[in-house]
Amino acid sequence: MRAVRLSVVTAAATAAALAAVTGCTEKSDAGSGDAIQVTAADSKCETSSKSVPAGQVTLNIENKGSKATEVEILFPDDRIVSEKENIGPGTKYTLTAEVKAGSYEIACRPGMKGLGVRQKLAVTGGTVAKRDPRLDKAVAAYREYAQEQADATIPKVETFANAIKAGDIEAAKQAYAPSRFGWESTEPIAESFGDIDPKTDTRVNDLEKGQKWTGWHALEKALWVDKKVGAEQKTLADELVTDLKDWQKRVGKAEITPTSMANGAKELLDEVATGKVTGEEDRYSHTDLSDFKGNVEGAQKSYELLKPVAQQNDKALTTELDKQFSALNTLLEKYRTDKTSDGFVSYDKVTKDQRKELSDAVNALAEPLSKLAAVVVK
Amino acid sequence: MTNDTTQAAGGPSPSRRSLIGWGGAGLALGAAAAGGAVAMTRTGNDVDPAGAETGAAVAFHGAHQAGIATPVQDRLHFASFDVKTDDRAEFVQMLKDWTAAARRMTAGHAVGEGAYGGLAEAPPDDTGEALGLKPSRLTLTIGFGPSLFEKYGEKFGLTGQRPEALVDLPPFPGDNLEKSRSDGDLCVQACADDPQVAVHAIRNLARIGFGKVAVRWSQLGFGKTSSTTPDAQTPRNLMGFKDGTRNIAGTEPDRLKKFVWVGEGEGPAWMTGGSYLVARRIRMNIETWDRTSLQEQEDVFGRDKGEGAPVGKAKERDEPFLKAMKPDAHVRLAHPDSNDGVTLLRRGYSFTDGTDGLGRLEAGLFFLAYQRDVRKGFIPVQRSLARSDALNEYIQHVSSAVFAVPPGVLDKDDWWGRALFSKEA
Numbered sequence: 001m002r003a004v005r006l007s008v009v010t011a012a013a014t015a016a017a018l019a020a021v022t023g024c025t026e027k028s029d030a031g032s033g034d035a036i037q038v039t040a041a042d043s044k045c046e047t048s049s050k051s052v053p054a055g056q057v058t059l060n061i062e063n064k065g066s067k068a069t070e071v072e073i074l075f076p077d078d079r080i081v082s083e084k085e086n087i088g089p090g091t092k093y094t095l096t097a098e099v100k101a102g103s104y105e106i107a108c109r110p111g112m113k114g115l116g117v118r119q120k121l122a123v124t125g126g127t128v129a130k131r132d133p134r135l136d137k138a139v140a141a142y143r144e145y146a147q148e149q150a151d152a153t154i155p156k157v158e159t160f161a162n163a164i165k166a167g168d169i170e171a172a173k174q175a176y177a178p179s180r181f182g183w184e185s186t187e188p189i190a191e192s193f194g195d196i197d198p199k200t201d202t203r204v205n206d207l208e209k210g211q212k213w214t215g216w217h218a219l220e221k222a223l224w225v226d227k228k229v230g231a232e233q234k235t236l237a238d239e240l241v242t243d244l245k246d247w248q249k250r251v252g253k254a255e256i257t258p259t260s261m262a263n264g265a266k267e268l269l270d271e272v273a274t275g276k277v278t279g280e281e282d283r284y285s286h287t288d289l290s291d292f293k294g295n296v297e298g299a300q301k302s303y304e305l306l307k308p309v310a311q312q313n314d315k316a317l318t319t320e321l322d323k324q325f326s327a328l329n330t331l332l333e334k335y336r337t338d339k340t341s342d343g344f345v346s347y348d349k350v351t352k353d354q355r356k357e358l359s360d361a362v363n364a365l366a367e368p369l370s371k372l373a374a375v376v377v378k
Numbered sequence: 379m380t381n382d383t384t385q386a387a388g389g390p391s392p393s394r395r396s397l398i399g400w401g402g403a404g405l406a407l408g409a410a411a412a413g414g415a416v417a418m419t420r421t422g423n424d425v426d427p428a429g430a431e432t433g434a435a436v437a438f439h440g441a442h443q444a445g446i447a448t449p450v451q452d453r454l455h456f457a458s459f460d461v462k463t464d465d466r467a468e469f470v471q472m473l474k475d476w477t478a479a480a481r482r483m484t485a486g487h488a489v490g491e492g493a494y495g496g497l498a499e500a501p502p503d504d505t506g507e508a509l510g511l512k513p514s515r516l517t518l519t520i521g522f523g524p525s526l527f528e529k530y531g532e533k534f535g536l537t538g539q540r541p542e543a544l545v546d547l548p549p550f551p552g553d554n555l556e557k558s559r560s561d562g563d564l565c566v567q568a569c570a571d572d573p574q575v576a577v578h579a580i581r582n583l584a585r586i587g588f589g590k591v592a593v594r595w596s597q598l599g600f601g602k603t604s605s606t607t608p609d610a611q612t613p614r615n616l617m618g619f620k621d622g623t624r625n626i627a628g629t630e631p632d633r634l635k636k637f638v639w640v641g642e643g644e645g646p647a648w649m650t651g652g653s654y655l656v657a658r659r660i661r662m663n664i665e666t667w668d669r670t671s672l673q674e675q676e677d678v679f680g681r682d683k684g685e686g687a688p689v690g691k692a693k694e695r696d697e698p699f700l701k702a703m704k705p706d707a708h709v710r711l712a713h714p715d716s717n718d719g720v721t722l723l724r725r726g727y728s729f730t731d732g733t734d735g736l737g738r739l740e741a742g743l744f745f746l747a748y749q750r751d752v753r754k755g756f757i758p759v760q761r762s763l764a765r766s767d768a769l770n771e772y773i774q775h776v777s778s779a780v781f782a783v784p785p786g787v788l789d790k791d792d793w794w795g796r797a798l799f800s801k802e803a
Contacts, residue, residue: 259499324589353558356592360462364589374500 034058035094036121038106040087041065045108045117054125059095059106063087070109073097073121085112099123135258135376138305142261143252145301146186150248153182157244161237164219164229173223177287178342180216183244184294185301187271188264189254190247199243203280214239217284224284258306262373265302268295269366277359279347289335289344292358296332299369300325306376314375317368324365331361433512433571438484440786441651442639445517446723446748447628449607451569454599454727455576456657456744457584458562458779459591461526466534470799472590476520476566476583477793483575486513489582505585508578516570518579520794521655521781526563539798541645543654543751544782550764552774559595559659559777567655567746569725573600595777597659599727599744606723612686612694615743616728617667617772619679620686621708623694626723637721637755638748648797651785653748656756659729659777662742667772678768680707706768717759722747742773752780 035058037048042065061084063069071093072083081104082097101123109116160179163171183190183201191197198206200215207213214236222233275281276292303310303321311318335350337343350358436444463469479489490503527540566583570576577598584593603615608627612620626633635641640649667675676682680689680703688698688709703710714721725748730741749755764770784795 262499320589360460360592363592364462367585367588370501374497377499 035060036106038062038071038108039064040069040071040108040110042067042110043117045071045106045119047106047119047121050120051122051124054099054101054123057097057099057123061087061093061095063089063091063093065089065110067111070112070116071095072107072109072116073099074105074107075102101125131258132309134308135306138258138261138309139256141305142302143254143256145305146189146251146254146256147248149182149186149298150244150251153179153244154241154248156182157241160219161241164223164237165234167229169223169227169229172219172229173285176216176220176223176285177282177290177344180287180291181294181342183247184271184291185268185298186251187295187298188260188267189251189256192254192260193247193250196243196247196250200240200247203283215243216240217282220282220284258309258376259373261302262306262376265299265372266366266369268299268302269362269369271295273359273362273366277355277362279350279355282347286347286349287344288347289332289350290342293332293344296325296328300329303369303372306372310372310375313378314371317371317375320368321365321372324361324368328361328365331358433514435485435513436515436517438481438518438787439789439792441788442653442786443517443519443783444484444786445519445567445569446638446653446725446783447606447626447634448515448517448569449610449628450602450604450725451515451517451576452571452602453569453573453576454602454744454746455568455573455580455596456565456599456746457568457580457596458523458559458565458594458657459584459587460594461530461563461590462592463590464530464533466799468590469530469534470795472587473795473799474793475586477787479582479586480518480579480794481787481790483508483579483582484513484516484518486511486516489586505578505582507581508575511572511575514570514572514575516568516575516579518583519567519569519655519783521565521567521783522795522798523562523564523779523781525561529563534799536798539646539648541640541649541782543640543645543649543753544780545752545757547656547752547778547780548757550760550775552764552770553778554774554776555778556776559597561779562594562781564591565655565657565779565781573598597729597744598731599729601728603726603728603743604724606725614686615726616662616664616730616741617675617679618683619675619681620694621679622712622724623686624714624721626721633721634723637750638723640750644751646798648784649782653723653750653783654752654755655781655783656745656747656749656752657777657779657781658745658775660743660745661740661774661776663772663774664739664741670772677704678708678772680704680709704768706766708763708767708769711762711767712759717762720755720759722749722755722759748783 034052036052037046038059038061039046040061040063057073059071059073061071066089068089069087070083070085071087073081073095075081081099082095084093084095087093104121104123105118106121107116107118156175157179160172160175163169163175187197187201190201198211201217202211202213202215203217204213204221218236219229219233219240222229271281272292272295276288276295279286279288281291282288303325307318310321332344335345337345436448438444461469482489488504488506488509493502493504493506493509496502522544524540524544524546526534527536527544531537531540566580568576568579570579580596584591602613604622604625605612606625606628608629612623612625615621626637628634638653640652640654642650644650670678672683676689680698680700681687681694682689685692686694687696689702689707690699691697698709698713700710700713700715710716724746726743726745728741729744730739732740734740747756784798787794787796
């Protein structure tokens with residue numbers, strides 16, 4: 001796992017283009033008469049308007065303070081709608097975001113830390129710029145998929161937990177990888193909640209000082225390395241079930257947009273590239289290829305749902321993505337232990353050359369996949 | 379400019395040069411369409427040694443590829459690639475995309491639409507780390523390996539196109555080659571005076587290549603060990619010696635023609651004006667070398683350590699008297715007079731890749747040599763050296779590759795490998 005913030009609303013953070021002639025002229029205001037002027041300083045955050053109509057909201061930010069600052073639009077629960085980090089002293093920036101009706105806050109965070117100075121922002125009216133109905137359909141279908149994955153995971157994780165509670169190490173080992181599959185296939189959603197992932201999917205080297213190690217990987221180590229389960233592991237198993245039921249309940253409320261789906265697909269490939277190909281994710285059980293498959297399957301699901309629009313906007317890209325998804329899946333299939341099971345070869349048996357081949361196939365897919373978001377919102 | 383991240387300047391295709399306000403006079407090339415004139419240090423075959431002293435751009439277009447006779451830059455990033463596609467059209471498109479990117483980067487421009495200012499939802503075309511840096515005499519030189527013809531000959535329509543001179547190198551005594559960092563279907567040599575410019579170039583080409591090619595191995599070189607400018611001192615290798623003082627210079631058209639460029643009718647037509655590249659990663663046993671007495675070090679090379687003069691002579695470029703040297707001295711064995719006149723254009727770089735895990739430097743020479751025919755160049759010389767060279771006690775060849783380096787890209791419509799891949803050519 002890695003802390004990834006799923007961007008929840010289509011946010012077009014555009015750096016103001018400058019006149020090319022001198023290379024140093026500042027651009028005039030972003031143009032829109034409805035733009036909110038945000039004047040940030042070391043201890044204040046002034047906004048020219050407290051209420052704007054729903055839809056495209058533009059912030060013309062100027063940092064008059066002495067420190068670099070960060071400006072955010074926040075949901076009432078502090079979830080970030082859109083943000084711009086590292087706005088240097090004396091510089092301007094235009095932040096735009098698509099915002100639905102509701103109560104928000106604008107936060108200026110001088111020095112880019114702390115809660116910052118806040119201003120209320122009411123977004124009124126009900127109309128958001130109308131989105132392609134095919135994209136609305138894609139979002140709805142993706143939410144349904146994510147919910148199915150979560151629903152299917154609960155009995156599997158209960159099987160895993162029950163085996164641990166019964167002290168049956170072999171049965172627990174068998175149930176470990178399958179209990180993770182649904183989570184892995186929709187991981188960006190789980191990570192967008194922020195608080196669940198650190199409890200369920202933290203690896204030992206990701207722990208902060210004083211943080212208790214809980215979740216799948218703590219149990220993985222107990223099963224494969226310590227080869228024993230005691231009272232502590234039984235408690236961890238129960239907590240894992242509880243935390244995942246929390247996840248299951250919250251999937252339906254996750255903010256999902258076409259952009260976040262496309263970026264989520266790319267992030268799943270990032271997970272593969274940084275965690276699975278290296279064998280870091282499941283370093284004790286070596287079940288990395290099962291997680292790998294879960295990540296790819298989830299990425300492909302997002303892509304397939306966005307494909308009708310993406311194909312219309314950039315046929316060459318979807319042709320390439322079809323080809324590379326197929327190539328990676330074909331390669332992964334070679335590592336199935338047998339055709340009927342969902343098990344994969346233990347990753348410590350995968351040679352350096354084979355890992356290189358897998359890594360090349362991941363790069364071949366991830367590079368064009370990184371272009372999907374821009375093509376979908378075109 | 380106060381802050382690149384908040385105030386994009388220069389439109390979508392910023393020139394590194396324009397950002398730093400470097401004002402060189404020069405001719406406008408095809409690349410200048412993007413908004414900047416390019417200072418030329420080289421046109422066609424003519425080399426301007428003065429170009430060696432500036433951070434200017436080296437012309438990308440010419441009869442021969444730049445990066446061979448060009449005055450040697452300080453830094454190297456060399457990459458070897460495996461082909462990952464069976465689709466000829468896709469591979470050819472990548473060669474065209476690479477050429478376009480190389481044309482921009484060697485002129486000091488960012489790749490594609492630039493590193494910032496584009497769509498917020500898309501990753502930028504250029505990776506950005508060379509913004510604000512000078513062109514730094516970046517040259518990018520492509521080569522095709524024997525395996526390209528063997529593995530993809532039929533799929534890519536290259537049957538019968540493998541030059542006879544592109545031989546698989548025979549095993550030499552003392553070789554201890556690592557397969558995973560030897561060979562390759564194609565290669566790109568990036569040389570520049572700024573290491574970040576060279577690394578940026580390979581990184582961006584690798585990125586464009588994903589799905590079509592994959593990096594097989596790569597090597598960084600931090601210091602040049604050869605000079606192709608006759609007035610410059612020969613740089614020292616990590617053993618502290620000057621080696622290859624009579625290297626072929628960019629200003630010696632006769633020797634270039636005789637020893638480096640492939641002539642018309644020598645092998646397939648697509649190689650006319652090209653050359654052959656041998657790359658060898660030569661690990662040095664640095665610590666044992668350092669414990670060797672000065673007398674033995676000088677005997678091993680056949681030169682004095684201070685000036686670099688051959689045994690009994692005063693200056694590094696004095697003509698050596700070979701018989702004054704020990705029979706196994708490196709200079710004596712490598713000298714053209716001991717090899718029927720054979721001379722290689724050497725363009726190697728010192729490397730250090732940290733330590734070897736045993737507390738010793740993982741360091742040596744990344745040997746690069748260009749020649750008209752490998753069979754009459756590197757192979758006979760290395761046979762002789764591998765058999766007898768006193769230096770062998772302190773070095774080991776750990777990787778090896780050979781590539782056919784096609785002729786230059788002529789103009790803005792031309793592309794790397796066109797003569798090989800284009801039916802009409």
